[in-house]
Amino acid sequence: MAESTNPSLGGRAAAALLSAETRRKALAFASLLLIVVIFSFASPNFFQTPNLLSILLATSVNGVLAIACTFIIITGGIDLSVGTLMTFCAVIAGVFITKWQQPMSLGVAMALVTGMVCGLTSGTCVTKLKIPPFIATLGMMMITKGLSMVISGTKPIYFTDTPGFSSISMDSLAGTVFPSVPLPNAVLILFLLAILASLILNKTLLGRYTFALGSNEEAVRLSGVNTDRWKIAVYTLGGSICGVAGLLMASRLNSAQPALGQGYELDAIAAVVIGGTSLSGGEGTVLGTIIGAFIISTLTNGLRILSVPQEWQTVVTGLIIIVAVYLDILRRKQRRTSAPVLAPAPAK
Amino acid sequence: MGEALVKIEDLVKTFPGVVALSNARFDLEAGEVHALMGENGAGKSTMMKILAGIYTKDSGTIRYLGQPVEIPSPRAAQHLGISMVHQELNLMNHLTAAQNLFIGREPRHGLGLLLDEKKLNEKALIYFEMLHLDLDPRVRIGDLTVAKQQMVEIAKALSFQSRVLIMDEPTASLTTAEIDELFRIIRDLRNQGVGIVYISHKMDELKQISDRVTVMRDGQYVGTVPTAETSMDTIISMMVGRTLFETARNAARAEEGETLLEASHLQRGRTIRDVSFKARSGEILGFAGLMGAGRTEVARAIFGADPLDSGEIRVKGKRTPISHPRHAVAAGIGYLSEDRKRFGLALGLDVATNVLLASLTRFRTRVGWMRSAAMRSLAEQNIKTLAIKTPGTTQKVNYLSGGNQQKVVIAKWLNRDCDVLIFDEPTRGIDVGAKQEIYKLLNDLAMQGKAIIMISSELPEILRMSHRILVMCEGRITGELSGAEATQEKIMYYATLRETMVAKGEGLHG
Incomplete structure (x- = not known):
């Protein structure tokens, strides 16, 4: 879905197959398939529709957060606040819908607006106040975490009075149309959002500037582009995507859990990095991120089915991140040395 | 007109x-x-x-x-x-040629929401054709040669009319x-x-x-x-x-000292081309040339900071392979970067730590503690011999003046007992008075029998300090002058002596 840069398909298809970009994506996808195959052999319970559906469902929230991170990381920044911001948005929805008895649509809208405003704030801190993204979003992480606690009184807010709310995530629109595919809406939303994000990244001005800022911000500025404004727009978009994640999360749990959220940002960043997006900015794809998110959740699920303790699951995820990034570094080095630069020849 | x-x-x-x-x-x-x-x-x-x-x-x-x-x-x-094509090109390596060309002015369709990539590429092609440039607008800038990248910058300038x-x-x-x-x-x-x-x-x-x-x-x-x-x-x-100030030139030395460093046929891509020279004990060897002539590159390669394609380095007559700065340091070569704040100093740390930074292992006891009394006394000795103006050994170096910071870096290498010291723009950003002190220090070091290599873009400085001057242009050594015969004009002649001119046999004076 992120693959849309090749205008003429015919003759170029062969060349594209060999391009480094394609190879990398194929590698990520192949790793995912390999993991699936290994677990399928290892346990008869793995490749079963209910389990596959649970993997999909488990990926939905992290996948959406990872999409938000993808944009920001491509600009060369980082967002540590996505997890707690997600929770904050869920709490806001809970306050409007359950505490103040407002219509569900208003609650949903307010959750998205909250995400947007927080993203806008982070973006403004990064650009106008020149606070490094790591610090600005670290601050935003703690602020949103604290506010969630304050507003909710540290207690979960349930949506039991609003039966429609849990159907956002758990009903299956796809299942009513195609009964053989009982895909929960949360997964559908993840896929639709991924397609939309991919379109934004590759087809719109915002996407173009996202890459350009990460590639060489000074060059963009010298080209007469208002770089601050576009960077703020990227953080704002990231924030509103966190709002979507918050709604998915709250709807799945049928409650807003104010204590949840911290730690999610690291899973999201891990998915982005495994998906081949460079932390130094300028390159990355939504497809890669989604594959990265699936690699993480498939591993977690498979290891659990094999009764590997949760502590070890975390260790494995950590190893995977390091290996994935090391492979990426190797690939980059290869590309650089393919230029006719001679190897260092120490005199003997 | x-x-x-x-x-x-x-x-x-x-x-x-x-x-x-x-x-x-x-x-x-x-x-x-x-x-x-x-x-x-x-x-x-x-x-x-x-x-x-x-x-x-x-x-x-x-x-x-x-x-x-x-x-x-x-x-x-x-x-x-008004458009400017910068020396260090300002392009976005991850974007295509066409995307770079129209950054900030992307053609759009679909109510202005979507980028019109087709039109973008077509428009870029018009400007490339105007320049008779055979270039696919869809190619990534990072994959192009510098020359092609530059053409894209020119095309960009053109596109602004x-x-x-x-x-x-x-x-x-x-x-x-x-x-x-x-x-x-x-x-x-x-x-x-x-x-x-x-x-x-x-x-x-x-x-x-x-x-x-x-x-x-x-x-x-x-x-x-x-x-x-x-x-x-x-x-x-x-x-x-x-x-010009023609004062107090260092005359050529009467007797030639021992050859401490000998580089032969150094080669590294296009930046260092067949560079051979000797640096002798007691001598200040000046490296003159314009910016980008390859002087710093030679110094970095000798120091092991950048790999050489080929060539040989001998230290005191002994063949010494250097592929990492630690090899150079072990062989007694010290390099004082032109950007001392970035490469020479730990700015936030104190004078004592900085002067001992390259020789800390000497002060480690067997258990791993540092011998702080010995460290302090050596640092104090450094401060005295080099006349570093600082309130004490615990002063942070970022509070020192440029000249004194430079002295701290010099002290760091002296503590390593380096015989060959390469100074890259030693007086850059240093005020006039402190310059004199640095000059005196360089002379003293040469007198003590060290080989001093001094890279400088300031001609008066080169003329005043050097016993011998090598002039570089485009990665090659184009001329050698003795301190006595050198003039600014002669240096400038060699500094601009490009290969094409040599080939055509027409010099500047021709």
């Missing part, structure tokens, strides 16, 4: 601690290539960056087509039709064939009435391409002459000026 396209008068620009421009002047006609020359730091780039809206002026006037204008931003310059095109050292990293191609494009543009400012150090290029030359020195206007009627010697003497 009609109205000047650009007329700059009384331009002043100061940076903290430095007057970059004082009463600078420049004018540009439509349809001319106007070369801007001067030594490093003469203010050429600064003046042009003001014209391109990158810096803002302190005072002075800029007239564009007769009207006084303010150029507060690059965008404002583009609106006027620029009437003024500023090129800062455009040929710095191009091959001869690529330069010919660039000149063809420049002539085309000139014939279309574009005014081109051409900043370069390369004398022969100016003869080929420019109509007039303006020379700057120390941020000031020296003069403007028509290229065709002016000899290179005249231009060089305008650049170096006549107000």
Whole structure:
């Protein structure tokens, strides 16, 4: 879905197959398939529709957060606040819908607006106040975490009075149309959002500037582009995507859990990095991120089915991140040395 | 002659601690290539960056087509039709050629929501064809050669309908064939009435391409002459000026010391080409040349900071392979970077730590504790012998003046007992008084039998300090002069002696 840069398909298809970009994506996808195959052999319970559906469902929230991170990381920044911001948005929805008895649509809208405003704030801190993204979003992480606690009184807010709310995530629109595919809406939303994000990244001005800022911000500025404004727009978009994640999360749990959220940002960043997006900015794809998110959740699920303790699951995820990034570094080095630069020849 | 396209008068620009421009002047006609020359730091780039809206002026006037204008931003310059192709190209490596060309002006469709990639590529192709440039607009910039990248920058300037095109050292990293191609494009543009400012150090290029030359020195206007009627010697003497201080030269040494460092046939891509030289005990060997001539590259390669393609390094006659700075340090070679704040010092740490940074292992006891009393006493000794002005060993080095910081770096290498010390621009950013002290220190070190290699872009400094001078141009050593026979003119001659000129057999004096 992120693959849309090749205008003429015919003759170029062969060349594209060999391009480094394609190879990398194929590698990520192949790793995912390999993991699936290994677990399928290892346990008869793995490749079963209910389990596959649970993997999909488990990926939905992290996948959406990872999409938000993808944009920001491509600009060369980082967002540590996505997890707690997600929770904050869920709490806001809970306050409007359950505490103040407002219509569900208003609650949903307010959750998205909250995400947007927080993203806008982070973006403004990064650009106008020149606070490094790591610090600005670290601050935003703690602020949103604290506010969630304050507003909710540290207690979960349930949506039991609003039966429609849990159907956002758990009903299956796809299942009513195609009964053989009982895909929960949360997964559908993840896929639709991924397609939309991919379109934004590759087809719109915002996407173009996202890459350009990460590639060489000074060059963009010298080209007469208002770089601050576009960077703020990227953080704002990231924030509103966190709002979507918050709604998915709250709807799945049928409650807003104010204590949840911290730690999610690291899973999201891990998915982005495994998906081949460079932390130094300028390159990355939504497809890669989604594959990265699936690699993480498939591993977690498979290891659990094999009764590997949760502590070890975390260790494995950590190893995977390091290996994935090391492979990426190797690939980059290869590309650089393919230029006719001679190897260092120490005199003997 | 009609109205000047650009007329700059009384331009002043100061940076903290430095007057970059004082009463600078420049004018540009439509349809001319106007070369801007001067030594490093003469203010050429600064003046042009003001014209391109990158810096803002302190005072002075800029007239564009007769009207006084303010150029507060690059965008404002583009609106006027002024574009600059920077020395360090300003491109986004991850984007395609066409995407780079139209950054900030992307054609769109679908109610302005979607990028029109097809139109983008078509439009880019128009400008590439205008330049007779065979280039796929969809290719990633990072995958192109520097020459092609530069052509894309020029195409970008063209696409703004620029009437003024500023090129800062455009040929710095191009091959001869690529330069010919660039000149063809420049002539085309000139014939279309574009005014081109051409900043370069390369004398022969100016003869080929420019109509007039303006020379700057120390941020000031020296003069403007028509290229065709002016000899290179005249231009060089305008650049170096006549107000030399010929004081206290280091005469050539009577007896030759032992050869401490011998480099033969060093080779590294296009930046170091067949460089061979010897540095002897008791000698200050000056490396002269213009920016980008490859002097720093040679120093870094000898120090093991960059890998060599081939070549041999001998230290005290012994063949010494160096592929990492630790090998160089072990062989007794010290390198004092031109950017001491970045590469030479731990700014936030104190004087004692910095002077001992390269020799900390000596002060480790068997259990792993550091012998702080011994460290302090050595640091105090350093402070005394080098006359470092600091309240004490615990002062953080970022509170010291530039000259004293430099002394701290020197102390660091002296503590390693280095025999060969490579100084890269040792007095950059140091005030006049402190310069004298550094000079004295260099002389003392040479007297103690060390081999001193001094890279400097300041000709008076090279002339004053060196016993022997090697001049580099384009990665090659183009000349060797003894301290006694060297003059600014001779150095400048070799510093601009490009390969093409040697091949054609026409020197500057020819």
